Amino acid sequence: MRGLSRASLAEVEERFNTVAGSADLGTLADELIAVAGLLDREHGLRRNLSDQARPAAQKADIVRSLLSGKVSTATLETVVAAVEAKWSRPGDLADALERLSVIAASAEAEGQGRLDDVEDELFRFGRILAANPELRRTVNDATVSGDRKRELLGSLLADKVAPTSLRLVTQLAAYPRGRSLESGLDEYGWIVAQQRERLVGVVRSAIPLDATQRQRLAAWLRTTYGRDVHLNVEVDPKVLGGFSIRIGDDLIDNTIAGRIEEVRRRLAG
Template identity: 50%
Template sequence: MRGISRTSLEEVTQRLGTVLESADTAALGRELFEVVALLEREHTLRRWLADRANPAEAKSGLIGELLESQASPSTVMVVGDVVQARWSRQRDLVDAVERAAVFATIARAETEQRLTDLEDELFRFSRLLSGQPELRAALTDDSVPDVRKSAVVEELLADKADPATTSLVTQAVTHPRGRRLEDGLEYFGRLVAERAQRYVALVRTAVALSEDRQERLRTVLARIYGRPIHLNIDVDPSIMGGMSVRVGNEVIDGTVAGRLNDVRRRLAG
């Protein structure tokens, strides 16, 4: 987000912290995700709420009427706060509600200092999908009912992952919002890392890294980016040697395959 939307996002995120202190955060997360689905379905409603020409009080009043009998006061408060803010695009408004839903979902894990576990579990599920194309196909098949997809996720992660991880994976599977499943999982992972006040680095390497090399890499990246780094490591023999590191949109490619591709591009040019 940029400009007005970025400022609004920072403000509503800061106020969300006060709500999380006293709310049933798991229930709040579920209800906020339901609001995201509602806004995705109801184009006219979303357009009206995002229109900066409409009074903020009227927007929050409408949200109160729509949600008061179906959601908790905490949900009404959070969504009301979002719709009163100013957004550059309709999608930015929905993104803000989704972001609040993620932060509510992981709030308990955050309090119990288990966010690292959530990051690892989301990444491992993404790797599981890459190794099992039939599973991925089933979870992304529009003809498969969402209730069935949710049951598959629950079966796969039961007693193996934090409940917050299961909730986020289920959301990524059943309400992708136009994202590839892997992209949705990565996005949620970045939000978890943001809540932990660190960046996520996706490291692709031809061979597994020792604990010592991982720690040295974390130290170097933390020095570069000025924030603690969480490593997600993907061992991929196809890159032949070296490693590539992606932090956000920045890529440091030191792989043999990457250098060969660069040579090919130059020759082709």
């Protein structure tokens, strides 16, 4: 989000934080993404609720008449805050509600002491999808119902991942919002990491890193970036030796494959 929407998101997050503390965070997460899905489907409603020319009180009244008695108080007040704000484009309203849904789920996981598990599990499931074309086709197939996708993912992941991980994965499958499940998992992973103001580093290595190596690498990156960096490690034999780290747009390439490619580029030049 940019400009007006970025400022509005910060204001809505503040109001969200005041109501989320006493809410059932799992319910709040589920209801917010459901409202975002409703706005995606009902284009006329979305336009009316994001129309900057329409008085904020009028938009709030529409939301209350539509959702009162159907969602929790925390959800209702969050949605009211969102429609009272001004957005650069109509889609930013639904995007904001989805982001707050992920933040609510993250807060639930943090309260359970499982936020690290959620980060790891979202990343790992993305790699499972990449390696399983049939599963990837099914969960990304628009003709397969959201309920069927939830059932499938529940059978695969129940009792194997944190409840919040299952919630977020099934949420993405049921409400893809124009994305593949893989790209949605990456996006959610960044939002989860931001809840502790951490960066996410994707490490590619020829062999798994042991606990000591991960700790040393994390400490070096913390010193380099001035912030904690959560490490997601991919084992990739193609790197031959060494490792590479991608953090946002930054790439630290210490692989043998990377050095060979650099030599090739220099020779070609």
